[in-house]
Amino acid sequence: xxxxxxxxxTLSAVYSQSMPETAILDRFGHALLAVVQVDSPIxxxxxxxxxxxxESAVLRRTRQDGVIVADMAVAxxxxxxxxxxxxxxxxxxxxxxxxxxxxxLRRPGMAEYECFTCAVFHDDPNVQTFLPMVxxxxxxxT
Numbered sequence: 001x002x003x004x005x006x007x008x009x010t011l012s013a014v015y016s017q018s019m020p021e022t023a024i025l026d027r028f029g030h031a032l033l034a035v036v037q038v039d040s041p042i043x044x045x046x047x048x049x050x051x052x053x054x055e056s057a058v059l060r061r062t063r064q065d066g067v068i069v070a071d072m073a074v075a076x077x078x079x080x081x082x083x084x085x086x087x088x089x090x091x092x093x094x095x096x097x098x099x100x101x102x103x104x105l106r107r108p109g110m111a112e113y114e115c116f117t118c119a120v121f122h123d124d125p126n127v128q129t130f131l132p133m134v135x136x137x138x139x140x141x142t
Contacts, residue, residue, distance in 0.1 A: 022081040033075055083108050085135040091128045
Protein backbone atom coordinates (compact mmCIF):
# COMPACT_ATOMS: atom_id res chain seq x y z
CA UNK A 1 0.00 0.00 0.00
CA UNK A 2 1.34 3.45 -0.90
CA UNK A 3 2.03 5.89 1.95
CA UNK A 4 -0.53 8.56 2.75
CA UNK A 5 0.69 12.08 2.11
CA UNK A 6 -0.36 15.68 2.08
CA UNK A 7 1.26 19.10 1.70
CA UNK A 8 0.76 20.63 5.15
CA UNK A 9 3.58 23.15 4.70
CA THR A 10 1.79 24.71 1.75
CA LEU A 11 -1.49 24.85 3.66
CA SER A 12 0.17 26.38 6.72
CA ALA A 13 1.50 29.21 4.59
CA VAL A 14 -2.00 30.00 3.34
CA TYR A 15 -3.48 30.00 6.85
CA SER A 16 -0.72 32.19 8.20
CA GLN A 17 -1.20 34.96 5.63
CA SER A 18 -2.75 38.13 6.99
CA MET A 19 -6.50 38.01 6.68
CA PRO A 20 -8.85 40.98 6.17
CA GLU A 21 -10.66 42.22 9.23
CA THR A 22 -13.74 40.18 10.07
CA ALA A 23 -17.08 41.94 9.65
CA ILE A 24 -19.41 42.16 12.64
CA LEU A 25 -23.01 41.96 11.47
CA ASP A 26 -26.04 42.85 13.54
CA ARG A 27 -29.39 41.08 13.12
CA PHE A 28 -30.32 43.36 10.22
CA GLY A 29 -27.02 42.65 8.49
CA HIS A 30 -27.54 38.90 8.84
CA ALA A 31 -31.16 39.20 7.62
CA LEU A 32 -30.13 41.28 4.59
CA LEU A 33 -27.31 38.89 3.77
CA ALA A 34 -29.67 35.90 3.96
CA VAL A 35 -32.07 37.58 1.52
CA VAL A 36 -29.57 38.75 -1.09
CA GLN A 37 -27.62 35.48 -1.06
CA VAL A 38 -30.73 33.59 -2.12
CA ASP A 39 -32.38 36.02 -4.53
CA SER A 40 -31.57 39.66 -4.92
CA PRO A 41 -33.92 41.33 -7.40
CA ILE A 42 -33.15 44.54 -5.50
CA UNK A 43 -29.85 44.58 -7.37
CA UNK A 44 -31.69 45.02 -10.68
CA UNK A 45 -31.64 48.76 -9.98
CA UNK A 46 -28.01 49.10 -11.09
CA UNK A 47 -28.32 47.57 -14.58
CA UNK A 48 -31.70 49.29 -14.99
CA UNK A 49 -30.08 52.69 -14.42
CA UNK A 50 -27.16 51.87 -16.72
CA UNK A 51 -29.20 50.77 -19.73
CA UNK A 52 -32.30 52.90 -19.26
CA UNK A 53 -34.92 50.28 -18.36
CA UNK A 54 -37.16 49.92 -15.33
CA GLU A 55 -36.16 47.41 -12.64
CA SER A 56 -39.16 45.24 -13.48
CA ALA A 57 -38.19 45.23 -17.17
CA VAL A 58 -34.63 44.17 -16.27
CA LEU A 59 -35.92 41.34 -14.08
CA ARG A 60 -38.42 40.22 -16.71
CA ARG A 61 -35.78 40.22 -19.48
CA THR A 62 -33.06 38.51 -17.45
CA ARG A 63 -35.41 35.75 -16.39
CA GLN A 64 -36.99 35.35 -19.82
CA ASP A 65 -36.97 31.77 -21.09
CA GLY A 66 -35.52 30.54 -17.81
CA VAL A 67 -31.97 31.43 -18.84
CA ILE A 68 -31.28 33.21 -15.55
CA VAL A 69 -33.09 31.64 -12.62
CA ALA A 70 -31.90 33.86 -9.76
CA ASP A 71 -29.82 36.91 -8.98
CA MET A 72 -27.53 36.30 -6.04
CA ALA A 73 -25.05 38.21 -3.97
CA VAL A 74 -21.98 36.20 -2.97
CA ALA A 75 -20.56 37.11 0.42
CA UNK A 76 -16.81 37.08 1.03
CA UNK A 77 -16.28 34.19 3.49
CA UNK A 78 -13.01 35.69 4.75
CA UNK A 79 -14.64 38.99 5.74
CA UNK A 80 -17.42 37.04 7.45
CA UNK A 81 -14.82 35.10 9.43
CA UNK A 82 -15.41 31.78 7.67
CA UNK A 83 -12.26 29.65 7.43
CA UNK A 84 -10.80 29.02 3.97
CA UNK A 85 -12.15 26.07 2.04
CA UNK A 86 -9.89 23.10 1.43
CA UNK A 87 -10.76 20.68 -1.34
CA UNK A 88 -9.28 17.28 -0.57
CA UNK A 89 -8.88 14.70 -3.32
CA UNK A 90 -9.15 11.27 -1.73
CA UNK A 91 -7.97 8.04 -3.36
CA UNK A 92 -9.31 4.83 -1.91
CA UNK A 93 -7.54 1.48 -1.88
CA UNK A 94 -10.17 -0.44 -3.86
CA UNK A 95 -11.55 2.11 -6.29
CA UNK A 96 -10.65 3.49 -9.69
CA UNK A 97 -9.24 6.75 -10.99
CA UNK A 98 -6.78 9.22 -9.53
CA UNK A 99 -9.26 10.53 -6.98
CA UNK A 100 -12.35 8.68 -5.86
CA UNK A 101 -13.98 11.61 -4.08
CA UNK A 102 -13.49 15.28 -3.38
CA UNK A 103 -14.26 16.73 0.04
CA UNK A 104 -14.86 20.41 0.71
CA LEU A 105 -13.63 21.14 4.23
CA ARG A 106 -13.64 24.20 6.44
CA ARG A 107 -11.52 24.04 9.59
CA PRO A 108 -10.68 26.98 11.86
CA GLY A 109 -6.94 26.32 11.57
CA MET A 110 -4.23 23.86 10.67
CA ALA A 111 -4.34 22.08 14.04
CA GLU A 112 -8.02 21.24 13.49
CA TYR A 113 -7.27 20.16 9.93
CA GLU A 114 -4.49 17.86 11.13
CA CYS A 115 -6.80 16.33 13.76
CA PHE A 116 -9.38 15.72 11.05
CA THR A 117 -6.87 14.09 8.70
CA CYS A 118 -5.56 11.83 11.45
CA ALA A 119 -9.05 10.73 12.47
CA VAL A 120 -10.50 10.33 8.98
CA PHE A 121 -7.66 9.61 6.58
CA HIS A 122 -4.69 8.17 8.49
CA ASP A 123 -6.76 5.84 10.66
CA ASP A 124 -8.74 4.44 7.72
CA PRO A 125 -7.01 1.54 5.97
CA ASN A 126 -9.14 2.10 2.85
CA VAL A 127 -7.65 5.57 2.23
CA GLN A 128 -4.62 5.26 -0.01
CA THR A 129 -3.72 8.96 -0.50
CA PHE A 130 -5.24 12.36 0.00
CA LEU A 131 -4.27 15.67 -1.54
CA PRO A 132 -5.54 18.96 -0.08
CA MET A 133 -5.96 21.99 -2.31
CA VAL A 134 -6.75 25.45 -0.98
CA UNK A 135 -9.53 27.34 -2.72
CA UNK A 136 -7.91 30.73 -3.29
CA UNK A 137 -11.17 32.36 -4.29
CA UNK A 138 -14.69 31.20 -3.66
CA UNK A 139 -17.16 32.00 -6.40
CA UNK A 140 -20.35 30.57 -4.93
CA UNK A 141 -21.45 28.29 -2.15
CA THR A 142 -24.92 26.87 -1.75
